[in-house]
Amino acid sequence: MPHAIINDLASRYTAKRYDPTRKISAADLAVIYQALQLSPSSINSQPWKFIVVSSDEAKARLHDTFASQFQFNQPHAKAASQTILFAYNPYYTRTHYGAVVDQQISDGRASPAERDQQFGAFGFVDLNTDENGYNGNWTKAQTYLALGNLMHVLARLGIDSTPMEGVDKTRIGELFAPELNGYVCEVALAIGYHHPDEDYNASLPKSRLPIEQVVSVI
């Protein structure tokens, strides 16, 4: 019998149609939100916002962002239980990291006297920042850590999901400007329960490259 972890990973897949009548329970949503908060990130930077599109009003806005691109993902906006926008800070600064450091002091990881020393880790940000202060490639990569973590969480919870790079980042930037506050969303995750009849992907076999092509033990 395969390991429980492999069972979870082998059974998850990308849902292609959602059952609009099924919603994720409040208890599971609480786990999902806390798992997002607990996601690891480089130097604990947490350079992200997770915007959970849940109300009819927000779903209608998300639906409208698919007006001109990636229309195959548009149905998920209204039919999925929620869609989570994974947004990154394209200009992560010492001020942003200062909030992390102060939280670490408040949580007892360092004393107030060690505050300056805690900024040593910020060197990793400098290494990934260009002359205009842009470090969006680095902060975006961190959101993929959170996404990989959350997709595993959802598999454990038996909740279906659809990772979508097929989102119109410009339209999302416009229609969700108040919530994004300068952050950028280029990937989103629809979550919910797949449609019992209309999800062609539910019954297709999983496919991966042979393990010896991707994993080398040396």
Add this chain to the structure above:
Amino acid sequence: MPHAIINDLASRYTAKRYDPTRKISAADLAVIYQALQLSPSSINSQPWKFIVVSSDEAKARLHDTFASQFQFNQPHAKAASQTILFAYNPYYTRTHYGAVVDQQISDGRASPAERDQQFGAFGFVDLNTDENGYNGNWTKAQTYLALGNLMHVLARLGIDSTPMEGVDKTRIGELFAPELNGYVCEVALAIGYHHPDEDYNASLPKSRLPIEQVVSVI
């Protein structure tokens, strides 16, 4: 009592010293390798190689890559049970995706007659490729999905880990050139069991920004 998922995520942390006498079991390694293979990626592209540094010879090579940078991570090279190099393909092409498509056909996700149609998804690669054919920002982000997934797997297995952006990608590129074969490693994950006395991070509290600052439900 917290949910098992939250327990796992709250108990994982970045190990800062490994117990060199403790090795990961073959059974757990098999789960780890299969979990890497099963990691999700955009359009199932799998634009990665996971190189598991396991032998004394390979560990000595990895140790040497820390000669001039990030020496605080150097001890892990020899003391951790293994270190996994997460490497991405900086020039992912239709040929690479063709191998994925052929695997999908072989696994029964599509018929041979549908081969051309399967390349429709390749548009996502084009969107992320510059005029020189470089798409390393996109393929690198996919490796962070795999990393986020694997860090969750390790938490479930009770195995400690250390994600390291603090690796010398140039030296790794040189010393692991035969294994990388043109792929690029900018992040690695040491795995094993923390040192019982010398891991200062084992007893420090976890710290995260307040949930209302990172998760907005709208």
